[in-house]
Amino acid sequence: MYRPTVSDEYAQRIRQWHENAYAQARAEAGDGQTFDYLGLTLVVPPDVHPINAMSHLLGEAVLAEVRAGDRVLDMGTGCGVNAILAASKSTDVLAVDVNPHAVATARENAERNGVADRVEVRESDVFSAVDGDFDLVVFDPPFRWFAPRDLLERGSTDEDYRALTTFFRQVRDHLRPGARMLIFFGTSGDLGYLERLAAEAGFHSRILANRRLKKDSWQVDYYTFHLSLP
Ligand SMILES: C[S@@+](CC[C@H](N)C(=O)[O-])C[C@H]1O[C@@H](n2cnc3c(N)ncnc32)[C@H](O)[C@@H]1O
Numbered sequence: 001m002y003r004p005t006v007s008d009e010y011a012q013r014i015r016q017w018h019e020n021a022y023a024q025a026r027a028e029a030g031d032g033q034t035f036d037y038l039g040l041t042l043v044v045p046p047d048v049h050p051i052n053a054m055s056h057l058l059g060e061a062v063l064a065e066v067r068a069g070d071r072v073l074d075m076g077t078g079c080g081v082n083a084i085l086a087a088s089k090s091t092d093v094l095a096v097d098v099n100p101h102a103v104a105t106a107r108e109n110a111e112r113n114g115v116a117d118r119v120e121v122r123e124s125d126v127f128s129a130v131d132g133d134f135d136l137v138v139f140d141p142p143f144r145w146f147a148p149r150d151l152l153e154r155g156s157t158d159e160d161y162r163a164l165t166t167f168f169r170q171v172r173d174h175l176r177p178g179a180r181m182l183i184f185f186g187t188s189g190d191l192g193y194l195e196r197l198a199a200e201a202g203f204h205s206r207i208l209a210n211r212r213l214k215k216d217s218w219q220v221d222y223y224t225f226h227l228s229l230p
Helices: 008-029 055-065 081-086 100-112 159-174 191-200
Strands: 033-037 040-044 071-075 092-097 119-123 134-139 175-186 204-215 218-228
Touching (some): 008 218, 033 055, 040 081, 055 081, 055 134, 055 175, 055 204, 055 218, 071 081, 081 100, 081 119, 081 134, 092 100, 100 119, 134 159, 159 175, 191 204, 191 218
Parallel strands (some): 071 134, 092 119
Antiparallel strands (some): 033 040, 204 218
C-alpha cells in the first residue's frame, strides 16, 4: 500500500503540476508528433508518451551504458525510444508497455530506424509477459501516483505506484549476474518512495545525470540513476 513520503502540501503542488503538464501534453499531442532525437526519427501518436526536453538525460545514458553483448529490457517503452537507442549496440532488446498503442508505435519506430530485427515489442503489465533475464534494464516510469484518465495520462501517472512497486519487487528475478539498471525520475513525483523501493530491493544507486527545471515559482529536479546489486 503506497503512502506518500512527501508532505500533504507538497503532494498538492505535485497534483497541480500534473494537471498543468497533462493539459499541455494533451494540447501538444494534436494529431501526433514527429521527433528528430539523438539521430532517430520517432513518430508518436497522440495517446503515446512523447519525447520531451528531459528525455535526453536518459537517452544519452542508454547510449553510454549499453554494450554489444547485453540482453536489454526496456520497461514502459512508449514510442520505443530507449529500446531503439539500445539496439544501436545490442542485438537482443525486449521492449514492453501496457499501452497497446505504444506497442504498435514502438514496433513501427523500430522498423523506421532500421532495428526491427533487434527489438522485440510485447504488450505487458510490468513483467506479466516478460520472460528470461537481462544484463541491462531501462525504465522511465510514470512519475505521479494519481488515477489516469486515459492512455496518454497513463504515461505520467501510475495509480498508487502499483507498476513502480511491482517493478522493484520483481525485477531481481529478471537480472543476470552483474546486471545494471538505468532509471529516470524527478521531484514532480515521490522520489523518496522510489528511493525506498530501490533500497528495500537491495540496489546500490548513483546519479548519472541531473537537470533542474524552474517553472511557475517551482523547481523540479530530474535524475538518471544507475542501479546495481552489490
Ligand atoms: C514516462 S513514459 C516513458 C516512455 C518511454 N520509455 C520514454 O522514455 O519516452 C512511461 C511508460 O510506461 C508505460 N506504463 C505505465 N504503466 C505500465 C505498466 N503497468 N506496465 C508496463 N508499462 C507501463 C506507459 O504506458 C508509458 O509508455
